[in-house]
Amino acid sequence: MSEILAREPAGIRVEGVDLSYGATRVLRDVNLEIRPGEFFAFLGPSGCGKTTLLRLIAGFNTAQRGRVLVGGQDISDLPPWKRDVGMVFQSYALWPHMTVWRNVAFGLEERRVPRAEIGPRVEAALKLVGLDGMGDRRPAQLSGGQQQRVALARTVAVRPKVLLLDEPLSNLDARLRVQVRRELREMQQRLRLTTIFVTHDQEEANTVCDRIAVMNEGVVQQVGTPMELYDHPANLFVAGFLGTANIMPGQLMRDGAAQAFEIDGGTRIPLPAGLEAPPGARLMFRPQDVALLPPGAEAPGRRLLEGEVTHREFLGASIRYGVRVAGAEVLVDAPHTGGEGHLPVGARAALALDAARVKLLPG
Numbered sequence: 001m002s003e004i005l006a007r008e009p010a011g012i013r014v015e016g017v018d019l020s021y022g023a024t025r026v027l028r029d030v031n032l033e034i035r036p037g038e039f040f041a042f043l044g045p046s047g048c049g050k051t052t053l054l055r056l057i058a059g060f061n062t063a064q065r066g067r068v069l070v071g072g073q074d075i076s077d078l079p080p081w082k083r084d085v086g087m088v089f090q091s092y093a094l095w096p097h098m099t100v101w102r103n104v105a106f107g108l109e110e111r112r113v114p115r116a117e118i119g120p121r122v123e124a125a126l127k128l129v130g131l132d133g134m135g136d137r138r139p140a141q142l143s144g145g146q147q148q149r150v151a152l153a154r155t156v157a158v159r160p161k162v163l164l165l166d167e168p169l170s171n172l173d174a175r176l177r178v179q180v181r182r183e184l185r186e187m188q189q190r191l192r193l194t195t196i197f198v199t200h201d202q203e204e205a206n207t208v209c210d211r212i213a214v215m216n217e218g219v220v221q222q223v224g225t226p227m228e229l230y231d232h233p234a235n236l237f238v239a240g241f242l243g244t245a246n247i248m249p250g251q252l253m254r255d256g257a258a259q260a261f262e263i264d265g266g267t268r269i270p271l272p273a274g275l276e277a278p279p280g281a282r283l284m285f286r287p288q289d290v291a292l293l294p295p296g297a298e299a300p301g302r303r304l305l306e307g308e309v310t311h312r313e314f315l316g317a318s319i320r321y322g323v324r325v326a327g328a329e330v331l332v333d334a335p336h337t338g339g340e341g342h343l344p345v346g347a348r349a350a351l352a353l354d355a356a357r358v359k360l361l362p363g
């Protein structure tokens with residue numbers, strides 16, 4: 001049924017884009033290659049330029065420099081309605097006086113799709129988003145999640161070359177978000193529709209997207225799969241934005257061929273051989289790369305740091321401890337295996353760091 005909505009997937013290229021609003025530079029030399037059929041995310045904090053970049057691809061913004069290609073064709077000078085790009089807005093923008101069916105059919109009529117094709121396409125689109133049988137309702141008679149699906153159905157019905165989604169789940173409650181994002185992924189796979197998803201929520205990007213561009217202050221910081229970004233962040237910003245990162249102040253020491261990182265306070269962490277040390281690097285490790293032990297415990301092969309437990313949060317599968325060590329607060333995730341957890345707030349503790357898992361990252 002969804003075959004009539006599918007088409008050959010197209011890639012997207014963004015080349016050397018600079019965009020300013022007056023004196024404010026919002027995008028700085030952005031270069032991206034999004035593969036045909038890929039589910040791609042723009043991820044970053046509020047104000048980093050994600051929406052601006054998405055609207056540039058859709059044709060609602062103009063760059064001072066650079067160009068955008070879809071399916072190999074330069075679309076930079078085309079108006080939005082000639083770009084063959086479908087965009088779903090955060091607000092859905094449905095026609096309140098039209099039924100669901102008419103909302104979806106409207107765009108097809110405007111594009112002069114042959115009459116005989118409109119019915120089957122509307123039906124396929126509503127079925128795809130799980131709204132078959134609701135064609136006679138008006139938007140006001142639908143829940144937020146259902147309205148969001150109408151917006152999606154309306155966009156995929158016109159068979160765009162690429163689909164752009166601007167924070168499409170932000171108006172839904174937490175449980176519905178999880179369900180809809182899974183459905184979104186299934187729909188995208190079924191249509192093999194190249195899709196860009198704008199979000200500031202790392203979990204959302206991680207769970208639905210093939211690859212992510214992490215943005216900060218108008219600059220693409222890194223592009224990769226969710227696991228690549230988590231395991232091999234290019235800098236402290238990416239490390240902190242995808243997952244929780246412990247970042248230790250201190251300095252790099254060299255002792256012959258061996259390298260160590262001396263944390264403020266004097267403890268030296270020997271570094272794995274071959275670890276690149278960018279200038280001004282800081283030591284980063286994840287809360288699960290360190291184990292929490294009672295003071296004086298031994299942990300062969302691990303580096304021990306002494307500190308004091310400052311807080312404790314129960315997260316379900318694990319307990320997250322905050323431990324003050326040498327002026328820094330280190331977060332430690334200990335698996336929760338029953339019982340009340342072994343160290344209370346205020347207790348002295350030893351941290352056993354797996355030195356093989358530490359990273360040196362530029363700021």
Ligand SMILES: Nc1ncnc2c1ncn2[C@@H]1O[C@H](COP(=O)(O)OP(=O)(O)OP(=O)(O)O)[C@@H](O)[C@H]1O
Pocket residue numbers: 021024026044045046047048049050051052053200
């Ligand atoms: N029309 C405009 N005129 C002037 N400045 C603008 C305009 N639109 C956006 N900006 C500014 O450009 C920057 C990037 O905005 P943009 O909406 O792209 O960020 P974002 O990453 O999508 O943020 P959010 O997640 O909050 O939507 C912000 O500092 C914003 O204030």
